[in-house]
Amino acid sequence: MSGAQEPLLCALHDSSLASVLPGIMTCVHCGFCLQACPTYRVLGDENDSPRGRIRLMRAVVEGDIPLDDPAFETHIDRCLGCRACETACPSGVPYGQLLETARSAMLQHDRRLPFVAVVVLWIFARPMPLAFVLWGARVLRGTGIPGMLARFGGKLGALMAMLHATRPVLLTSPYTRRGTNARGTVTQLEGCVMKGLLAGTNAATARTLATNGFSLVDSPGQRCCGALHAHAGDLRVARALARRNIAAFEASGSELIAVNAAGCGAMLKDYGHLLHDDADWNSRAAAISAKVRDVSELLASAGPAKGAETGHELDVCYDAPCHLLHAQRIARPPLDVLASIPGLKLIPLEDADQCCGAAGIYNLLEPEASAAVLAPKLGHIARTGAKYVITGNPGCLMQIGAGLAIAGISARVIHPVDLLDASYAALERG
Ligand code: SF4
Ligand code: SF4
Incomplete structure (x- = not known):
């Protein structure tokens, strides 16, 4: 049949x-x-x-x-x-x-989302409340209190450990080295957590792209990409946020859109599908989706340029974000980025292609299942003895970083462009 x-x-x-x-x-x-x-x-x-x-x-x-x-x-x-x-x-x-x-x-069908999800989705859809919450989180992080509360475990401890994991790992002084601008114009997705808690990584993204010959242009008026809403089933709000971002990217006139958060990149690449039923927006959405690249794709396409030894001991392992590896099917480019950093030693990580259990706000809604998914990964990381875990997604960075801190494992989690940026800064220092 x-x-x-x-x-x-x-x-x-x-x-x-x-x-x-x-x-x-x-x-x-x-x-x-x-x-x-x-x-x-x-x-x-x-x-x-x-x-x-x-x-x-x-x-x-x-x-x-x-x-x-x-x-x-x-x-x-x-x-x-x-x-x-x-x-x-x-x-x-x-x-x-x-x-x-x-x-x-x-x-x-009148299903009600858990209260936590309703609050988070409401905040992420609104720029002012979101900016206020992230400002409060930065202030709290600066006090050092989240690091102390992380030790007590429980839901509050886990939340504080996630915030603690976003503090800068390698402090890089800005440098002025520039490429030739021969690779065309690129604008960055600012992101919500990236802009609010990992602004240093956004700055490193811009510097590393410029060093590799991309010409950065602004695209003001961006909103949350809508991934959290789409994954929760709230497609109405996800589509509304997508339309705002499409308009912002169109107005920038940029040839490419760089994303340094794998979950957001997967969402932007899916805008064409998200709005396929919307006659006024479907072709505009597809055109924007076609311009979206993970930052590692752009850097790898340019080589990337070699840096210098950072002066740090760089024993690292790489954990692939699911929305980079499975949703965007990008495996090699982040490793090409790491390969351009002199002195870096990449240690294989068992089950690096397995989820860490972050999954947007899954770790808040399903904490037991999330912790069970994360547990074997923490053991695998500990066995590598790596000093740094490299991953290109803020959710994974916070989830793995929190898990390592709670488990008393000293490794820190860092975005690949932060390491490349440190390597370029070292090159300029001579
Ligand atoms: S791999 Fe899984 S989802 Fe795919 S056809 Fe087989 S059972 Fe179905
Ligand atoms: S948790 Fe399982 S079913 Fe769900 S997306 Fe991942 S692999 Fe697929």
Whole structure:
């Protein structure tokens, strides 16, 4: 029997979940994705695997279980959205889109998000409250109190440990070395956490791009990329934020858009799909998505230029952000960036392609599952003996950094452009 020939039973014909039935039917239940799935590995329940979740989605579309079935909500909630199942799947199941659509359908069906999620999503959609909260977080971080509270564990301790993990690792004095501007114009996504808590990395991104021949242009008026909203199923707000960003990037006239946060980069590259039903915006969204590059892609395309020894002992391991490796399929460029730093020793990290359990605000909503996913990674990092863990996403940086601090492991987490920047600063110092 061919599923493509048969009329498909579709009890939920008025739900957005029914619209992705062709994607659901792409799954042939082979199970190749199971061992790639972090929640299946730690929870051992088929319903917490990609195959199980896809079966549940199909059961909802075919009317076997209701959309507000508590078990359906539980297993969809427990998904990290890491998309490791997509790279493992031989059938090309578009799992990320299925998950977002399932969560969106649940929200449209009067499902209430947890209070924490409502508050976080409300703040991230509004520039002024977001700026105020991040300013408060910077002030608190500057007192050193988060580092002390991190030791007490619990939810507050974990939150404070995440904030503590964002303090600068290597202080680099700005340098003036410039490339030839031959690689065209590029504008940066400022980001929310990146701009508010990791502004040094944003500055390092601009300097390293300029050193490698890119000409930086401003694009004022940016908002949150909308990834947190899209992953929670709030596609209405995600689309509204996307339209603001598209307008801002268009006005800049830049040829390329550099992103140093893997989760945000995956979202921007998906704007074309997010707005595909919007006749006024779909072609504009697709045009912007086509200009988006992770910063490591841009730097690797330029070589990148060699730096000098930083004077620090650089025994490092690299942990791949899921939204870089699985969502954007970018594996080699961050390693090319690291290879241009003299004196850096890259130590292999076991299961570097496995999720760290951060997943947006998953670590706030599902703390036990998040900690269980993170635990083996902390052990693998400790066994490398590395002084620095390199990763290109703020969520991973905060999650792994917090886990290391709570576990008493001395390694610090740092973005690859910060190390490259330190290497360029050393070159100018001579
Ligand atoms: S690997 Fe792909 S086709 Fe196979 S069970 Fe998983 S999602 Fe389905
Ligand atoms: S997105 Fe990640 S957690 Fe969710 S089903 Fe796929 S592999 Fe598992």
